[in-house]
Structure formats: structure tokens, C-alpha cells
Amino acid sequence: MKLAVLLVLATIALLILGFALPVHQATTPGIVSGEALPGVGASANTPEAAVRSLLGDVQARDWNRAYSVLANNNNVPKEAFIRDVGGNYGSLRTFSSLEGSRTRVLNENGDQALVRADMHWSTAVGPIYDVKQLKVVQQGGNWKVEWPLEKQPTVPPQVVPVNYLRWDVISRGPEDDWGTQNVDSPRVRIVSMNAVQHGSTLVIVGEVVNEDTVPAFVDINAILIGKNDQNLDQESSFDKIQHTLLPKQVTPYRIDFPGFNLSQVKNVRMDAKAMLVPASADPVIAVLDQHEQNNVLGRKVLSGNLLNESGRVVNIAQVLATYYDSNGKVIWVSDGYVDRALLPQTPEPFAVDMPDSTVGKVQSYRVTVNHYMRQQS
Amino acid sequence: MRRVLPAACLTICLMAALALAAQELQLPATVNAGSGFAIATSGSGSATFYLVGPSYTAKRQVQLGQEIQVRPPEVRSAGRYLAILRSGGASRSGSFYVSAAKPASLSFLAHPSRIPVGQRGGVVGVAFLFDNWHNLVRRPEDVEFRLSTKNAPAAAQSVRTRDGAAWILMNSGTKAGNAQFVAALDGIEEARVIQQVASDPCHLQIRAERSPRGILVQTAPVRDCSGNPVSDGTVVTFTANSPAGLSTVDVPVKKDIAQVELKIPGPATISVASGVVMGNEVKVGGQQ
Amino acid sequence: MRHALVLALLFVFSASCLAADGPRVQFDISHIGPRQMEEVTGRNIPRDWGRAWQTLAVAFAQNRPDLLGHYFTGFAQQKLTAGIAAQEKSGVRTRYVDHGHKLEAFFYSPDGGALELHDTADLEIQVLDGNNLVHSERVTLRYIGLMTPAADHWEVRVLESVPSF
Numbered sequence: 001m002k003l004a005v006l007l008v009l010a011t012i013a014l015l016i017l018g019f020a021l022p023v024h025q026a027t028t029p030g031i032v033s034g035e036a037l038p039g040v041g042a043s044a045n046t047p048e049a050a051v052r053s054l055l056g057d058v059q060a061r062d063w064n065r066a067y068s069v070l071a072n073n074n075n076v077p078k079e080a081f082i083r084d085v086g087g088n089y090g091s092l093r094t095f096s097s098l099e100g101s102r103t104r105v106l107n108e109n110g111d112q113a114l115v116r117a118d119m120h121w122s123t124a125v126g127p128i129y130d131v132k133q134l135k136v137v138q139q140g141g142n143w144k145v146e147w148p149l150e151k152q153p154t155v156p157p158q159v160v161p162v163n164y165l166r167w168d169v170i171s172r173g174p175e176d177d178w179g180t181q182n183v184d185s186p187r188v189r190i191v192s193m194n195a196v197q198h199g200s201t202l203v204i205v206g207e208v209v210n211e212d213t214v215p216a217f218v219d220i221n222a223i224l225i226g227k228n229d230q231n232l233d234q235e236s237s238f239d240k241i242q243h244t245l246l247p248k249q250v251t252p253y254r255i256d257f258p259g260f261n262l263s264q265v266k267n268v269r270m271d272a273k274a275m276l277v278p279a280s281a282d283p284v285i286a287v288l289d290q291h292e293q294n295n296v297l298g299r300k301v302l303s304g305n306l307l308n309e310s311g312r313v314v315n316i317a318q319v320l321a322t323y324y325d326s327n328g329k330v331i332w333v334s335d336g337y338v339d340r341a342l343l344p345q346t347p348e349p350f351a352v353d354m355p356d357s358t359v360g361k362v363q364s365y366r367v368t369v370n371h372y373m374r375q376q377s
Numbered sequence: 378m379r380r381v382l383p384a385a386c387l388t389i390c391l392m393a394a395l396a397l398a399a400q401e402l403q404l405p406a407t408v409n410a411g412s413g414f415a416i417a418t419s420g421s422g423s424a425t426f427y428l429v430g431p432s433y434t435a436k437r438q439v440q441l442g443q444e445i446q447v448r449p450p451e452v453r454s455a456g457r458y459l460a461i462l463r464s465g466g467a468s469r470s471g472s473f474y475v476s477a478a479k480p481a482s483l484s485f486l487a488h489p490s491r492i493p494v495g496q497r498g499g500v501v502g503v504a505f506l507f508d509n510w511h512n513l514v515r516r517p518e519d520v521e522f523r524l525s526t527k528n529a530p531a532a533a534q535s536v537r538t539r540d541g542a543a544w545i546l547m548n549s550g551t552k553a554g555n556a557q558f559v560a561a562l563d564g565i566e567e568a569r570v571i572q573q574v575a576s577d578p579c580h581l582q583i584r585a586e587r588s589p590r591g592i593l594v595q596t597a598p599v600r601d602c603s604g605n606p607v608s609d610g611t612v613v614t615f616t617a618n619s620p621a622g623l624s625t626v627d628v629p630v631k632k633d634i635a636q637v638e639l640k641i642p643g644p645a646t647i648s649v650a651s652g653v654v655m656g657n658e659v660k661v662g663g664q665q
Numbered sequence: 666m667r668h669a670l671v672l673a674l675l676f677v678f679s680a681s682c683l684a685a686d687g688p689r690v691q692f693d694i695s696h697i698g699p700r701q702m703e704e705v706t707g708r709n710i711p712r713d714w715g716r717a718w719q720t721l722a723v724a725f726a727q728n729r730p731d732l733l734g735h736y737f738t739g740f741a742q743q744k745l746t747a748g749i750a751a752q753e754k755s756g757v758r759t760r761y762v763d764h765g766h767k768l769e770a771f772f773y774s775p776d777g778g779a780l781e782l783h784d785t786a787d788l789e790i791q792v793l794d795g796n797n798l799v800h801s802e803r804v805t806l807r808y809i810g811l812m813t814p815a816a817d818h819w820e821v822r823v824l825e826s827v828p829s830f
Binding site: 406407425427429430431432433434435436454455456457459461463468470474476486488489501503505507511512513515539540541542544546 | 699740743744745747748751752754755756757759771772774775776778779781790792794799800802806809811823824825826827828
């Protein structure tokens with residue numbers, strides 16, 4: 001009885017407090033403070049509000065509403081818009097959600113404006129940042145976004161013969177006698193290693209080659225040894241490496257040690273682990289027109305186009321860029337995921353960061369491509 | 378008294394000697410595995426006989442004064458055996474060793490399963506000798522190791538075992554292909570297959586020419602320095618430097634050749650590499 | 666409650682005994698060949714040899730062939746398992762009290778896949794028929810061992826007592 005009375009009194013007290021004290025609403029990701037939730041009846045009375053409203057619908061994956069407020073939905077088919085924004089072909093975008101965005105009006109002139117939207121996508125492999133410059137026009141008293149649809153080329157029907165090599169593995173079984181021969185693990189070799197300080201992170205970069213005649217699944221581990229010969233930390237290359245290496249293929253690797261400094265480290269012990277795995281030499285992905293440039297944010301990037309030369313869709317591609325100085329030493333490795341699928345015979349642009357610390361030191365670079373395909377036959 | 382005392386002393390000594398002798402069973406020092414033998418006993422009455430070995434333990438009732446038969450299946454495992462005879466609260470015991478019988482099998486370890494041609498001492502063979510009951514044959518025996526490939530004379534060498542083991546390092550051949558690696562002794566043979574593969578590509582050469590869609594680049598047959606074609610699937614990296622930027626593509630060798638059509642309209646300098654081996658460079662003009 | 670606590674303590678104690686590093690093992694690699702021993706292997710071999718002996722003693726004392734699987738394999742495991750089965754059938758048990766080993770590595774295969782050892786073991790061996798002590802001795806015995814690497818430790822593949830090295 002006493003407990004029941006206590007609970008009632010506490011409820012009343014909390015209700016009074018709730019009305020009496022002001023509440024500051026926390027910033028909803030993607031929404032500028034002070035605005036009503038976009039996509040829920042808010043009017044797009046400014047260019048920025050129109051863009052935020054559209055992005056709110058994208059975040060909520062309300063494609064119908066997002067499409068209905070486009071200025072150019074007469075020219076942009078709905079399916080194409082949904083594909084462009086939501087992804088298709090099992091691309092990385094299909095596993096992503098818009099985590100947040102920032103908008104800025106670049107210029108406004110009468111009934112037209114240009115708004116930059118910095119979008120932060122949350123994906124299965126980490127965050128991806130995308131920047132779009134959106135033209136916004138005034139129609140019937142409201143501002144509406146003209147969506148810049150990237151026309152997806154259609155791959156003409158054709159037969160693409162695929163006769164690249166494929167490897168399967170049969171290992172010895174548990175019943176086999178001791179002494180029964182097994183297939184050896186592939187021989188891989190670390191050909192270079194360089195420790196660089198990147199802010200508060202100690203980074204180990206380098207390259208490893210598959211010296212064998214069979215495919216290898218490779219991973220590189222590094223242990224930092226301190227001044228007193230103690231193990232400071234151990235990390236692996238995780239996804240900053242092309243794991244499946246065909247014979248004589250070379251991949252860069254990068255191992256990050258956050259919070260460590262070069263001055264703490266006496267030695268680095270490297271370990272390359274290689275496993276024999278089934279693999280296919282298909283698909284071949286060409287990396288075309290690689291060049292350095294500044295992106296819309298003024299950051300230095302290495303960009304180019306990926307061309308999937310096979311007849312199957314590559315669902316997710318990851319680009320690994322190795323940067324060399326004038327002595328041929330690896331000074332940095334950066335990576336980036338392409339959030340669109342690579343369609344057969346169709347170039348797809350990519351861009352990866354070039355950190356400020358490498359600007360001016362990079363003499364040459366090399367790009368390799370990791371790929372993931374949903375259907376491996 | 379003078380006659381009794383020496384007799385009494387003699388009796389006591391004899392009894393002591395008998396008692397002493399009674400502590401130990403008369404056993405052979407060593408027997409061959411799987412060879413039965415007999416243990417002589419003295420006295421009368423029944424006793425309990427225990428035989429304790431590495432993989433065998435038995436207990437049975439026996440008659441003193443008769444031989445105790447140790448049967449061949451009881452002494453198959455090599456090692457130390459205890460034989461204990463218990464009668465009326467007193468024990469007599471002894472130990473003997475069982476050693477391996479004649480060799481009956483080889484455990485042959487051969488490494489690696491794949492080796493590039495022309496590697497000195499790259500092929501490792503280790504053989505362990507066992508008898509019929511999986512006992513290590515410690516007696517020195519001569520094991521012959523033979524490495525042979527098609528169209529090449531076999532390399533053979535005999536190695537004496539030490540404590541049941543023999544080992545050898547052999548050179549891989551100059552021709553790629555499967556090699557038979559055999560360890561043999563007195564009609565016992567174990568064979569393994571060592572795949573001899575081509576070494577790193579040597580004299581990597583390309584030619585490049587304009588095609589309707591770009592530049593067609595093709596390697597000459599990719600071979601190692603001994604003339605062996607590299608394995609299909611070996612990756613060759615083509616790099617094209619053009620005004621539009623750098624283009625690279627990793628292409629696997631197929632039937633000795635790697636080729637690709639680079640979609641580059643303008644002039645370009647094409648180079649090639651495989652692993653850590655670089656090839657030549659070719660300049661190609663722009664499309665007409 | 667008290668019984669349960671005592672049982673739990675006994676379990677933890679016996680588990681920790683089994684998990685402990687086993688009997689004292691002095692390891693000598695001065696005559697090893699053809700391959701030189703790596704530092705890590707040089708630490709692991711005496712550890713795993715000691716644990717193998719500890720396992721053997723417990724397995725024979727308790728008639729538990731299932732305990733042999735972690736440190737024994739191949740012919741050694743087969744023979745020791747047969748030995749325990751014979752023990753169980755006859756009712757005669759062998760108890761080993763391990764007073765330490767002097768282990769010498771003399772053959773390490775070039776590929777690192779096999780290691781032959783000479784072990785001089787100081788053992789107390791008791792033979793029991795049921796609960797009656799039939800025989801007891803303290804002896805120095807010589808063993809030839811062959812170890813091969815498993816996933817994260819070394820296993821004994823051959824273990825034979827010999828009159829001399």
C-alpha cells in the first residue's frame with residue numbers, strides 16, 4: 001500500500017516538473033536544430049529547408065515522398081531515382097543508411113539556388129562521405145530540389161566468354177596417416193615495411209607478394225616492441241589489404257596503432273599468414289585514368305575509373321592506393337569503398353584520400369582493387 | 378658342537394642365498410617384439426603372475442616349479458616390462474626390454490608439396506622406420522631416397538638411420554612437372570609427389586598495338602630463366618601512362634600468355650611487371 | 666551445502682593440478698641437428714613434454730584414456746590407450762610418480778615437422794592389484810620420444826622405453 005502511494009506521488013511530481021521546466025531538444029542527426037522534423041509536414045520555404053526535407057525523406061527511406069517533392073520528377077523516372085539514392089545490384093549503398101548531413105547554401109539568385117549537401121552514410125564497412133551540389137528551384141511558392149540523376153548505362157546484351165583459371169583445394173583428411181602428404185600453405189613474402197606517424201596513430205605500411213603458384217588468403221599482423229622489449233600492442237591489417245592474392249600478385253597493407261608514437265617503439269615484429277583457398281582469376285578489374293586532383297571540398301584525392309572486364313556484376317569494390325616516394329618506398333596506403341556496383345564493361349568512378357602529410361612527397365602510386373561478389377560460381 | 382656350528386652356518390648362508398635369489402626372476406635382458414619366451418620358476422604351490430608393459434597388463438595364476446609362458450601377443454610393444462610373481466605375501470620381480478622386430482613400414486615426410494625448379498637442397502625427406510607393431514626400429518638401417526622426374530635421370534642417395542630416423546635434402550630439378558620422391562628399404566617403399574613449378578618470370582616482354590577499342594597489349598610466352606612456362610593464373614600487371622593518367626590492370630596468364638585491351642584513346646607508354654620482376658616498355662601513338 | 670563446496674574446491678584443485686605445467690623438465694639442445702631450434706619451440710617442448718607425462722600419469726592412475734588425446738597422438742596414443750584398456754580388464758593399475766626429466770633433443774627435421782628426443786626420467790612406479798600394492802620401485806628409465814607439432818602445442822607420437830641411448 002505504501003509503495004503504491006509512493007509511486008503515485010512520484011508520478012505527479014514528475015508531471016509537474018515536465019511542464020514547469022523547459023526542454024531543449026537534442027539535435028536530430030540530419031536536422032538543423034530548431035526546425036520541425038522534415039518530411040512530416042514541414043514546408044520547404046527556403047532552399048536549405050528543401051534540401052534538408054529531401055534528405056530527411058531519404059534518411060527515413062520514404063522514397064515516395066522524397067520523389068514527390070523533386071522539381072524534375074517529370075524527367076527523372078522514379079525507379080531510377082530510388083536506384084540512385086538507395087542503391088541496387090547488391091552494392092554497398094543497398095546496405096547503407098543516411099546517418100546525417102550538413103547543408104550550406106553556396107549561392108542564391110532569385111528563384112534558383114545551389115546548396116551543397118555533405119552526406120554521411122553509415123555502411124557495413126564503416127562511414128562513407130558523399131558530397132553533392134544540388135540545384136534548388138522555386139516552384140509554386142515552394143523550393144524543390146532538381147535531382148542530378150546519374151544516368152546508369154545499360155549493358156548491351158552479349159556473351160562474355162570467361163575462361164580464366166579457377167583453383168579448388170583438396171586437403172588431407174583427419175583419417176590420413178601421419179606422413180601422408182598435404183598441400184603446403186602458399187609462400188608469401190613481405191617485400192617492404194615502413195612505420196610512419198600519422199597524427200596520434202602509428203601506422204605500418206608496406207607490400208606483400210604471393211611468391212607461390214597457387215592463390216593465397218593473406219593477412220599481416222604486426223607487434224610493436226617497446227624499449228624494454230615488452231609487447232606494446234598487436235594489430236592486423238584487417239581490411240586494408242587485398243586478402244586474396246593470385247600467384248605473383250602484390251598487395252599493399254596498412255596496420256594502424258591508434259594512440260602510439262614512433263618514439264615508444266624499439267622494433268616491429270611482422271608476421272604474414274597465408275592460407276590456401278579456392279579462388280578464381282575472374283573478374284579482371286582495370287583501373288583507368290588515375291590522377292591526383294582536388295575534390296569539391298578542396299581535399300587532395302587520387303581518382304580514376306574502375307572497369308569490370310567480366311560479364312558479372314561486382315557488388316562491392318574496395319580501392320587500395322599505394323603511394324611511393326622518389327626512392328620507391330611505400331609512404332602511405334589509403335583505401336575507399338565504391339558504393340555503387342561495378343556493372344560489366346562499365347566504368348565507375350572512384351576517389352581515395354591523399355593525406356596532407358603525403359602531398360609533395362608522392363612520386364608514384366599504384367591502385368589495386370578488392371572485390372566482393374554475391375554469387376561466386 | 379664343533380661339527381654342528383659349521384653346518385648351522387652353512388645352512389643359514391644357503392637359506393640366505395636362496396632367499397636373496399628368490400627376490401629376482403630370471404629374465405632375458407631383451408627380447409624382440411612379438412617373440413614369446415619362458416620364465417623358469419622354482420618352488421611349489423600356486424602364485425600370481427603379473428606382466429606389466431607399455432600397452433599390456435595381465436594377471437594370471439601359475440604353478441611354481443613350472444615355466445611361465447610369455448606369449449608373443451603379450452610382448453608386441455617395445456619398451457620396459459615388469460614381471461612380478463607373488464606367492465604367500467612375498468614378491469619376486471624383474472624387468473626386461475622388448476625391442477623392435479625387423480622393419481615393416483616407413484613413415485615418410487616429404488616437403489614441400491610444391492617447389493620452384495632449381496632450388497638447391499629445397500626438397501626435404503625424413504623417414505622413420507617401424508616394425509609390424511609400430512615400434513621404432515633403432516637398429517641402423519640403410520634407407521634409399523630417390524627423386525625422379527619424367528625425361529630426367531633420377532637422383533638417389535642412401536642414408537643410414539639413427540634411432541629410427543633418416544633424412545635428406547635434395548635439389549629440385551630444372552624442368553617443371555611432377556617429381557616422384559621415394560623412400561625405400563628392403564622392399565618397403567613410400568612414394569610422394571613433389572610438384573616442381575616454374576620460378577619467377579624471366580625476360581618479361583610485351584608488344585602493344587592500336588586496336589579499334591584502344592591498345593591491345595600482349596606478353597611473349599612468359600617463362601622462367603630455365604625456360605619453363607609459368608603456371609597459368611600467374612598475375613601480370615600492365616601499366617599504361619597516358620595524358621589522361623595512369624591505368625593499371627592485373628591480368629592472369631593463360632596458356633603462357635597474358636593479354637588485355639586497354640581502353641585508352643591517346644598515346645601511352647605501356648610497361649609490364651609480374652611479382653617483383655619488371656619487363657620492357659613500349660610506346661604507342663594516339664588513335665588516328 | 667558444505668559437501669557441494671568441498672566438491673567444488675576438489676574439482677578446482679584437481680583441474681588446476683592437471684592444468685599446471687607438469688613435472689620438472691631440464692631441456693638440452695646442445696646436440697640438436699640438422700635444424701636449429703627456435704626460441705619459442707625451445708620453451709614449448711619441455712612444457713608439452715612435461716604435460717604429456719603428467720597426463721599419462723593421471724590417465725593410468727584413473728583409467729582415463731580420454732585424457733591422452735591432447736598431448737599424445739598416433740602410435741603413442743594407440744599403445745597407451747591399449748595399456749589402459751588392459752589395466753581395466755585385469756584390475757591391475759600402474760601408478761607413476763614423476764620426479765622429473767632430463768630431456769635432450771637430438772634430431773629436429775629440416776622442415777621443423779618432427780623432433781626426436783632422449784629422455785632420462787626419474788620415476789617411482791607402483792603396481793596395484795585392486796588396492797593392494799604389488800610392486801614398488803624408484804628407477805631411472807630412458808625413453809625415446811618423437812614429437813610433432815599440432816595446432817598450438819607439440820604432441821608425443823612415439824614413446825618407448827629403451828635400455829640405453
